[in-house]
Amino acid sequence: MPTPLVVMGVSGSGKSTVGAALAQRLRVPFEDADDLHPSANIAKMSRGEPLNDEDRFPWLAIVGEWLAVHEDGGVMSCSALKRKYRDQIRHHAAHVRFLFLEGSRDVIAARQAARPGHFMPPSLMTSQFATLEPLEPDEDGVVIEVDQSVDQIVQGYVDLMHREFEES
Template identity: 60%
Template sequence: MHRLLLMGVSGSGKSTLGPLLGAALGVPFADADAFHPPANIEKMSRGEPLTDADRAPWLAALGAWLAGQAGGGIIGCSALKRAYRDALRAAAPGLRLLFLAGPPALIAARQAARPGHFMPASLMDSQFATLEHPAPEEDAIILDIAQPPVALLRAALAALPPAQPR
């Protein structure tokens, strides 16, 4: 069973890689953006970063979704702080991290090509300022987002151990 967290700043490719990886592994993918309550979306749409208090119920909902996927699942979530990742791991033991890493210039270019998303490009600086790179003990698989999606998929699959039966 694979329980995976695709993490990275907004625009890093979580929503692109997640469905590909889910199809390859035969597990569902959920985009964390779909779990935000309307108040969070409104706040981000105004260009205001979320607080930890804003994120707490959202992280609880993500953890509940992951824990409820008996056969495994993948969630695409920024999970910028270690505390957020720890909360998700506590809710879904065995959660494995895949960190979609890339330079701010590449992310900015992707954000500019993504019209209509509620996360404005103006919040990119706050995303990078908040980002706590995974520590060695988090055992994250680091993926270079400069690669095309198919190459990222191959790299992720090669780095993941075989699924363990539940």
């Protein structure tokens, strides 16, 4: 059954790359939540300052509204690091599912170092991991490790979806 999907994780986990590849594979629209940030948020992160909840909630409303419009299938890459952020998204798109791209600090640091020019500096990695609240058992979502290729991650998610469909 098609449902909107958020590919979540810390900066550098591959959300945008995996999200775009997954949307292409599923033949659904893709949006990168980074592109929905207001300029004040981007400026703050570019200065190496982490966003606070006051910065995030209007942005998360936009993310949730996009997902609600794509309730029959769409993929959004969005950090969604805290449960309350995911709850904010669910407030707008009740049937959203999450794909948590999990990785060690070493793997994420190497990925961040390989992407020069991104507005999120690697120096904010510590705050990202400190903020991260993994998916809870009552949240609709799955966890996939990022220490594999994009194709393997996408195939892993598709395989999980097929298994769940067959079991239902």
